Amino acid sequence: xxxxxxxxxxxxxxxxxxxxxxxxxxxxxxxxxxxxxxxxxxxxxxxxxxxxxxxxxxxxxxxxxxxx
Numbered sequence: 154x155x156x157x158x159x160x161x162x163x164x165x166x167x168x169x170x171x172x173x174x175x176x177x178x179x180x181x182x183x184x185x186x187x188x189x190x191x192x193x194x195x196x197x198x199x200x201x202x203x204x205x206x207x208x209x210x211x212x213x214x215x216x217x218x219x220x221x
Contacts, residue, residue: 159195166193173197 157177161169166184173179177199185194 154198154200157195157197157199159197160187160192161195162192166195169195173199176202178202 157173157179159169159173170179170182177197178201179197179199183196185196186192187194
């Protein structure tokens with residue numbers, strides 16, 4: 154797991170959140186105003202998406218407690 158920090162304009166928050174959710178497993182973002190008050194700081198906890206083959210019956214190496 155890692156943290157991603159994005160500095161963006163208010164108009165870009167939804168687009169950035171959607172793009173990161175498509176690329177990573179993310180939790181709820183934390184939003185703070187930037188020091189200049191013109192932009193927003195977004196913080197996400199993220200993890201890599203599972204790329205396991207769903208047809209494979211073996212346990213997923215990233216999620217060993219589950220099978221597909």
